[in-house]
Amino acid sequence: MGFWNKKIECMDRQAIEQVQLENLQATLNRVYKNVRHYRKLFREVDFMPEDLKCVEDIKKLPFTTRRDLSLNYPYDMFAVPLREVVRLHMAAVNFDEPIVVGFTRNDIKSWGELIARNLTAVDVTKDDVVQIALTFGIITGPFGVQVGAEQIGASVIPMSSRKFEDQVKIMRDFRTSVLVSTPTVALGLARMLEEMDIDPNKLALKHAILGSEPWSEATRTDIETSMHITATDTYGLTELFGPGVAWECPAKNGLHIAEDHFLPEIVNPVTLETLAPGLEGELVLTSISKEAFPLIRFRTGDLTSIDYAPCPCGRTHSRIARIFQKCDDVVVIKGTSIAPEQIARLISKIIGSQPVFQLVIEERDKSDQLVVLLEISDSTFFDEMKKQNILLERLHREISEFLGWEVLVKLVEPGTFDSSRKVVDRRRLR
Numbered sequence: 001m002g003f004w005n006k007k008i009e010c011m012d013r014q015a016i017e018q019v020q021l022e023n024l025q026a027t028l029n030r031v032y033k034n035v036r037h038y039r040k041l042f043r044e045v046d047f048m049p050e051d052l053k054c055v056e057d058i059k060k061l062p063f064t065t066r067r068d069l070s071l072n073y074p075y076d077m078f079a080v081p082l083r084e085v086v087r088l089h090m091a092a093v094n095f096d097e098p099i100v101v102g103f104t105r106n107d108i109k110s111w112g113e114l115i116a117r118n119l120t121a122v123d124v125t126k127d128d129v130v131q132i133a134l135t136f137g138i139i140t141g142p143f144g145v146q147v148g149a150e151q152i153g154a155s156v157i158p159m160s161s162r163k164f165e166d167q168v169k170i171m172r173d174f175r176t177s178v179l180v181s182t183p184t185v186a187l188g189l190a191r192m193l194e195e196m197d198i199d200p201n202k203l204a205l206k207h208a209i210l211g212s213e214p215w216s217e218a219t220r221t222d223i224e225t226s227m228h229i230t231a232t233d234t235y236g237l238t239e240l241f242g243p244g245v246a247w248e249c250p251a252k253n254g255l256h257i258a259e260d261h262f263l264p265e266i267v268n269p270v271t272l273e274t275l276a277p278g279l280e281g282e283l284v285l286t287s288i289s290k291e292a293f294p295l296i297r298f299r300t301g302d303l304t305s306i307d308y309a310p311c312p313c314g315r316t317h318s319r320i321a322r323i324f325q326k327c328d329d330v331v332v333i334k335g336t337s338i339a340p341e342q343i344a345r346l347i348s349k350i351i352g353s354q355p356v357f358q359l360v361i362e363e364r365d366k367s368d369q370l371v372v373l374l375e376i377s378d379s380t381f382f383d384e385m386k387k388q389n390i391l392l393e394r395l396h397r398e399i400s401e402f403l404g405w406e407v408l409v410k411l412v413e414p415g416t417f418d419s420s421r422k423v424v425d426r427r428r429l430r
């Protein structure tokens with residue numbers, strides 16, 4: 001098992017804390033000087049950057065939420081002038097409350113370093129051929145992987161989200177040895193190999209790095225056994241680079257957080273008090289190396305716990321437990337983050353009133369399916385088939401177009417579901 005930057009990845013706790021303190025101090029100075037939002041917040045709690053004496057002092061500062069980021073859209077959270085920004089990306093597909101993030105040249109370099117560590121941890125080397133089956137677009141995902149893989153010297157195939165048949169053909173012809181995708185795509189490829197009657201042993205594929213949506217251990221076993229490979233989890237958020245925040249080593253016992261770039265905290269999502277290691281709560285991250293878009297105590301909305309115990313791999317950076325759930329109602333399906341309010345707005349535009357609805361996520365044929373249940377209170381409506389079909393067709397078309405993949409819509413009578421629950425996730429993730 002390899003290390004990309006052994007000195008950093010294996011430094012002792014005292015050294016990690018020293019690096020964190022120095023990087024945090026520099027970050028606080030930078031945001032206080034350059035980001036009005038933070039300057040205002042710091043003054044409100046009477047905290048000056050020089051008041052930071054130890055890493056723990058960060059708890060005196062308020063949190064940053066996605067709402068703060070969209071309120072400061074497009075450039076007010078940037079800590080450098082735009083002429084120093086070499087890349088712009090957006091978080092998720094939500095154009096109602098958009099979030100734009102920026103990278104300086106050094107940020108791109110840091111991102112590459114993080115991905116290079118992730119890849120090397122699972123034995124990817126310059127001899128590998130890396131097929132990136134993530135959509136190249138406005139979101140960050142595949143771009144970071146590309147930079148990191150090229151930094152290692154591996155050969156990158158930016159396959160993006162082409163159909164499974166094309167992916168398999170390239171995988172076979174180009175001798176792909178590493179797949180980077182969502183677990184849903186990896187499962188789709190596994191099924192396509194069976195359909196095309198291709199023996200996985202005849203391929204060069206040996207490993208898959210999967211992320212950007214929750215996936216169960218059962219899914220991992222399915223992917224590993226049907227493709228004859230190993231598969232590891234990776235975690236990141238567009239607001240904090242994208243992929244490259246934390247990743248599994250071959251021990252598969254949690255995801256190592258790059259603690260020289262991020263300061264992790266776990267808080268109770270309701271009371272916001274800090275939770276001890278091992279307790280599950282919301283992951284809060286401070287980016288301590290970012291130049292263009294540093295965030296202080298950013299609430300990720302992801303539920304996990306943190307473990308500082310030594311890992312057999314030798315890495316000293318702490319590990320977060322695999323993430324299966326969000327603490328708000330936001331769900332991730334097929335790599336897309338969906339907030340129920342987005343769907344509510346879409347439906348209300350169509351039906352002309354506030355909808356009573358529920359989002360149900362189910363597993364069908366090992367793939368995730370979103371079912372939108374919409375309550376129709378007018379009982380005579382159900383007798384008029386034509387009217388029903390027109391409405392159903394429109395809802396189906398517009399919601400599917402919005403998300404970029406097919407959903408199922410069902411019209412139901414009042415009382416069919418518990419309308420206080422906007423999201424019911426029936427996936428067996430744990």
Ligand SMILES: [Zn+2]
Nearest residue numbers: 249251311313
């Ligand atoms: Zn490890």
